[in-house]
Amino acid sequence: MSIVCLRGDTALNEQDLLAHLAAMLRLENIAVLLGAGASVVAGGMTMMRLWKDFILHHHETALRFANENFIAKEDTVIANFESANPRELPNIEGLLDKLEMSQIDWSRRKPASRNLKIFKTDIGLLLKYVVKAAILDQNAWEKAPAFDRLPYHVKLLQRLVGARQPGQASPWIFTTNYDLAVEWAAESVGIHTHTGFVGIHNRTFSPQSFDLGYRNINAKGEARFGCNDVYLAKLHGSLTWESADGEYRELAASEAWPNLSDIVNGKKAVDESLMVFPRAAKYLQTVGFLSGELFRRFSDFLARPQSCIILTGYSFGDEHINRLLRSALLNPTLQIVAFLPEFSGTEAEQLKKLKPEVRRLIALKSPRLTFVGNGENAYFNNMVEFLPDPMLYDLKEQEFRDKIKILSGDINAK
Structure with a gap:
């Protein structure tokens, strides 16, 4: 190879x-x-495949993440990860971290944001893909x-x-x-x-x-x-x-x-x-x-x-x-x-x-x-x-021991 x-x-x-x-x-x-x-x-899945699958099946969710500035707009386009010079993937765990901190902040608002329920669902979808990628063999x-x-x-x-x-x-x-x-x-x-x-x-x-x-x-x-x-x-x-x-x-x-x-x-x-x-x-x-x-x-x-x-x-x-x-x-x-x-x-x-x-x-x-x-x-x-x-x-150690024996024999012969 x-x-x-x-x-x-x-x-x-x-x-x-x-x-x-x-x-x-x-x-x-x-x-x-x-x-x-x-x-x-x-x-399992690479991070590339996980993210591609996610934006393919949940493109609206990815767009919401982009609209809230959690990711770049370019990160929602599959073609950007298939070109000769693909973009660097979003850090999935870093993204989850930002999403959860925002969820805590939004839930403290009075009255709570009307988007909070959708936001929680979107986070759950991304977590589901992380789980699916790690199942390997059901x-x-x-x-x-x-x-x-x-x-x-x-x-x-x-x-x-x-x-x-x-x-x-x-x-x-x-x-x-x-x-x-x-x-x-x-x-x-x-x-x-x-x-x-x-x-x-x-x-x-x-x-x-x-x-x-x-x-x-x-x-x-x-x-x-x-x-x-x-x-x-x-x-x-x-x-x-x-x-x-x-x-x-x-x-x-x-x-x-x-x-x-x-x-x-x-x-x-x-x-x-x-x-x-x-x-x-x-x-x-x-x-x-x-x-x-x-x-x-x-x-x-x-x-x-x-x-x-x-x-x-x-x-x-x-x-x-x-x-x-x-x-x-x-x-x-x-x-x-x-x-x-x-x-x-x-x-x-x-x-x-x-x-x-x-x-x-x-x-x-x-x-x-x-x-x-x-x-x-x-x-x-x-x-x-x-x-x-x-x-x-x-095998290498045996070869080494055999060489030592040969050398020892030569010395004794002299």
Whole structure:
């Protein structure tokens, strides 16, 4: 497969990239940041497709958002996102944030705005599309999918876990997605997932659980600390979280599905008491503790020595995450590898297609920043194939041991 790869100001070929990733996975700390693009292979939607579907089926709602200056008029025209130089998409979560704050303000007016009922309905429609984009596979909600239904997520987890050496920390998965792709993939192959929630029948959020891990009590020495688990931080919330009476609970998929099914089928509006969406207007009341703790864990990881984070499916559209990544570059031992399909080179015309944040990072020419692109070759499924299989490590180590034996024999012969 043909890729375009830049590490600092040095171009890498495919073999160089494979070697670089093999070294990165052996660092003391490894993590992956999954954006919306990582769920497309599992049936999810990109932000582009979500927004196109929304303005196609609810154009009047989009126009009302534009008339109230929540979005630009140009954001209501599908053709503007299909041209050679498409517009940058509205930030869906930022838009929801503005809409909710305005809803609170309008509801305080005396008399209340006559448009408030329509406004609430419009917000509900947009939330419904966010939910639909994260459902992935409706059948999986009542019966968890087998490992072959999420092959690339399974392979990602297996290769991350397989690269860990005895005594090294378990890998982290940070994601902006609401879906259950990571949880389902891990369960299908027996990898335990630490989500921050503990309990069997009543799973409540306890951030201290992120400081715990598994070990094999029957093994001896360092082998006791072999890895068979991952830490999962869902930075933007989850379809299976709920907030009630000051507690945050994680529901089983089958328990959450009846409510989600009614939303998807249009039988009811999104009930945010049964789902946690991260928005500033509700920060203190609902997700201040939960979301704040997850972002603290994200920031803590980026500050660890000898660490690498791989970005895939993430388009640098979330400024709060971009700020943390920029700040993390002060950590002199942190490596960032970003798979970005729109990256095609460093010529002026090629750079124009990238977000300002990406151009800023490329301009740093830091050898701790690696960008991999060239269209679909940098998609999530292809990124996973670049990660070394644990068997390859075993073969290389065996070759190394054989060479040592040969050298030792030569020395003894002399």
